Amino acid sequence: MSVKLERIRKRVGDFELRDVNLSVEKGEYFVILGPIGAGKTLLLQIVAGFLRPDEGRVFLDGEDITDLPPEKRRIGYVPQHYGLFPHMTVEENVAFGLKMRKVERREIEEKVGEVLKLLDIDHLKDRYPETLSGGERRKVALARAMVVEPSVYLLDEPLTGVDPREKEKLRRELRELHRSLNKTFIHVTHDQAEASLLADHIAVMREGRIVQVGSVDEVFRNPSDEFVAKFVGFKNLFRGEVIEAREGIAVIDIGGPKVEAVTERKGTCLIGIRPDDIILALEPPKSSMRNVLKGRVVGYDKAGAFAEIRVDVGGVEFVALITRASFDELKLEVGKEVYVCFKASAVKVL
Amino acid sequence: MWRKSRLNYAPTSRNFPPIRSSAFQVAFVLLGVVILVVLLAPIIYTLGESSGGLASALTDPLIVGSILTSFYAAFLATVIVFVTGVPLAYVLSRYQFPGKSLIDAALDLPILIPHDAAGVALLLLLSPKAPLGRVLMQAGLCFTETLWGIVIAMAFVSAPFMIRAAQEAFESVDVELEMVARSLGASPARVFWHVTLPLSARGILRGCLLTWGRAISEFGAVVILAYYPMSAPVALYYLFITRGLSAAIPMTGLLVLMALAILVGVRLIAER
Numbered sequence A: 001m002s003v004k005l006e007r008i009r010k011r012v013g014d015f016e017l018r019d020v021n022l023s024v025e026k027g028e029y030f031v032i033l034g035p036i037g038a039g040k041t042l043l044l045q046i047v048a049g050f051l052r053p054d055e056g057r058v059f060l061d062g063e064d065i066t067d068l069p070p071e072k073r074r075i076g077y078v079p080q081h082y083g084l085f086p087h088m089t090v091e092e093n094v095a096f097g098l099k100m101r102k103v104e105r106r107e108i109e110e111k112v113g114e115v116l117k118l119l120d121i122d123h124l125k126d127r128y129p130e131t132l133s134g135g136e137r138r139k140v141a142l143a144r145a146m147v148v149e150p151s152v153y154l155l156d157e158p159l160t161g162v163d164p165r166e167k168e169k170l171r172r173e174l175r176e177l178h179r180s181l182n183k184t185f186i187h188v189t190h191d192q193a194e195a196s197l198l199a200d201h202i203a204v205m206r207e208g209r210i211v212q213v214g215s216v217d218e219v220f221r222n223p224s225d226e227f228v229a230k231f232v233g234f235k236n237l238f239r240g241e242v243i244e245a246r247e248g249i250a251v252i253d254i255g256g257p258k259v260e261a262v263t264e265r266k267g268t269c270l271i272g273i274r275p276d277d278i279i280l281a282l283e284p285p286k287s288s289m290r291n292v293l294k295g296r297v298v299g300y301d302k303a304g305a306f307a308e309i310r311v312d313v314g315g316v317e318f319v320a321l322i323t324r325a326s327f328d329e330l331k332l333e334v335g336k337e338v339y340v341c342f343k344a345s346a347v348k349v350l
Numbered sequence B: 001m002w003r004k005s006r007l008n009y010a011p012t013s014r015n016f017p018p019i020r021s022s023a024f025q026v027a028f029v030l031l032g033v034v035i036l037v038v039l040l041a042p043i044i045y046t047l048g049e050s051s052g053g054l055a056s057a058l059t060d061p062l063i064v065g066s067i068l069t070s071f072y073a074a075f076l077a078t079v080i081v082f083v084t085g086v087p088l089a090y091v092l093s094r095y096q097f098p099g100k101s102l103i104d105a106a107l108d109l110p111i112l113i114p115h116d117a118a119g120v121a122l123l124l125l126l127s128p129k130a131p132l133g134r135v136l137m138q139a140g141l142c143f144t145e146t147l148w149g150i151v152i153a154m155a156f157v158s159a160p161f162m163i164r165a166a167q168e169a170f171e172s173v174d175v176e177l178e179m180v181a182r183s184l185g186a187s188p189a190r191v192f193w194h195v196t197l198p199l200s201a202r203g204i205l206r207g208c209l210l211t212w213g214r215a216i217s218e219f220g221a222v223v224i225l226a227y228y229p230m231s232a233p234v235a236l237y238y239l240f241i242t243r244g245l246s247a248a249i250p251m252t253g254l255l256v257l258m259a260l261a262i263l264v265g266v267r268l269i270a271e272r
Helices: A040-048 A090-100 A105-118 A134-146 A164-181 A192-198 A216-221 A226-231 A324-330 B023-059 B061-094 B100-106 B115-126 B131-138 B147-171 B175-183 B188-216 B220-225 B232-243 B245-271
Strands: A003-012 A015-024 A029-033 A055-060 A075-078 A152-156 A184-189 A201-206 A209-215 A236-246 A249-253 A258-262 A268-273 A279-281 A291-303 A306-313 A316-323 A337-342 A347-349
Touching (some): A015 A040, A015 A209, A040 A075, A040 B175, A075 A134, A090 A134, A134 A164, A184 A192, A192 A216, A209 A216, A226 A236, A226 A268, A236 A258, A258 A291, A279 A324, A291 A316, A291 A324, A306 A337, B023 B245, B061 B188, B061 B232, B115 B147, B115 B220, B147 B220, B232 B245
Parallel strands (some): A029 A201, A152 A184
Antiparallel strands (some): A003 A015, A201 A209, A236 A249, A249 A258, A268 A347, A279 A337, A291 A306, A306 A316
16 A cells, blocks of 8 residues: 655654655555654654644545544554563464454464464464563564554564674565565664665655655665765765866865866865775776875774775875775775775765 | 561571671661661550450440441442542543643642641532532532541542552553554554553552552541541540540550451462
8 A cells, every 4th residue: 555644744842743745655665764863753653643743644545544543544563662562472462453353263363373373483372572582572563463464564663773693684584574465664764774775765854854755776876965965874075166167077176185076066065975986996097987086094994894994185084985805905004005986976966 | 477677698597697797787777677666566565455455346336337337438439539540540641731730740639638638628618518518419419427428538538549550550551552552453442451451450459459548547537527427547536535545445456456467468469
């Protein structure tokens, strides 16, 4: 089912959700990305019906459900801490929704058994939530939502607080679940990696407003403003002045080094370059890259298969993300001279 | 009856003083002993002095009648406070509305107001000549000098205990659980029945016990509003005033014994 939010406004204490317009297509994986306190959970609660918007309408498959109470919307809600009923066993938890819909006991047993088996937790059915591990609780919360076959799933920070080593596996499982269920997922998170790896479309939220909506590519490669850029991982953000412009290419002085970017802009501007769009080389490379800047390594951080290198180019610090293999090949160390290289098209002018 | 406090020391014989004890521990224990003495000495002494007269107290119709009246009225008061106080506690714990903090603060008043002052306030409102009292008389309800007067006085002073206990119990239930239950198809009433109530039952039960205990021991408000039929505290007061201390001792002993019996009973049930 498609979900649409039209001009939603909601005030809660000092916080206000303003002018929220959202359109989620049927069956897609939609991620709402934003820092903590942006209003993401609030938005989810409005979609679920726990909160009534002060203004605006909510539509489910074209139907106005703004005045419909949550128990009448067919929406599966999985809260951040799973919300398992502590006084019920796993089986009773999962059966709850069916019991509320007055399904016959035999059918309940059947359906619950099916879902528990599907998620590999049927051996836990007589256990109480407090005896379960975090991962097991997550599965029970999912099973409970799945068994009533909702048309939309709302997931509040489902991967937050998960061991980083487990995260990759869980992301894959979530993606597979989405594929097999073929239902609309609305996933809320502050983790941009999660968003980039799972979403079909993303909405970036900040202080109660939606600041950009688009496909992963659109948002991650063409952030609409400085905030979004920072949030989606642009590390090299510099203020500069266009000092030359010809044939659609502008030369921008960022306080020393000059950067060439594909833009018609004039005057002062903010530019951003993704660390992964930067290549480091010991000699100026023979390639089509218009930006080749000489600098000196001032520091680096190695993390897993990648390394983040900080290079000082004429007083301006660039951050590049390269593979460990490249790092070893280049024999990088603090003080070493390297060339910071990137295409003009990699420079985003905000 | 009183339990020996269990102190955590390195393993030595249980009753032997510890080899290593700090001045802090000694001081705390001594202070604790002071209040224990203040609380328990009168009770123990009374039990001793009254042991002779207990049998006659048990057969005195005034005494027994007043005790039964007290039990019955306290029970009714608890039921009324439960049925009306628990919903209020839920509203206070879950909803926001203008004037809420004022109402919330006002709920502590019955605890602070001197009990006889509360009795006078109730009398002012409910006596047959009073505006509300007159209306109620038409409906056949009289609150002065009747059992219902005792019930109302008891309910007034003990209500905050129920409401606060229930409020605390509801607040300990995560709203997220209620939200999930709604998303799974439960109406607000079914959410309350299937999720909120089971999780807050313990706290609410505690509220009931506190309410009942407070109600049955009430004197000040009851003696003003409904001297007759005599509740146990009122009957004791009557004996003391008219016949002196010695006449009051047997009944006091009986009441103390009953309080102990109830305490032990509740503990035993709770441990089960």
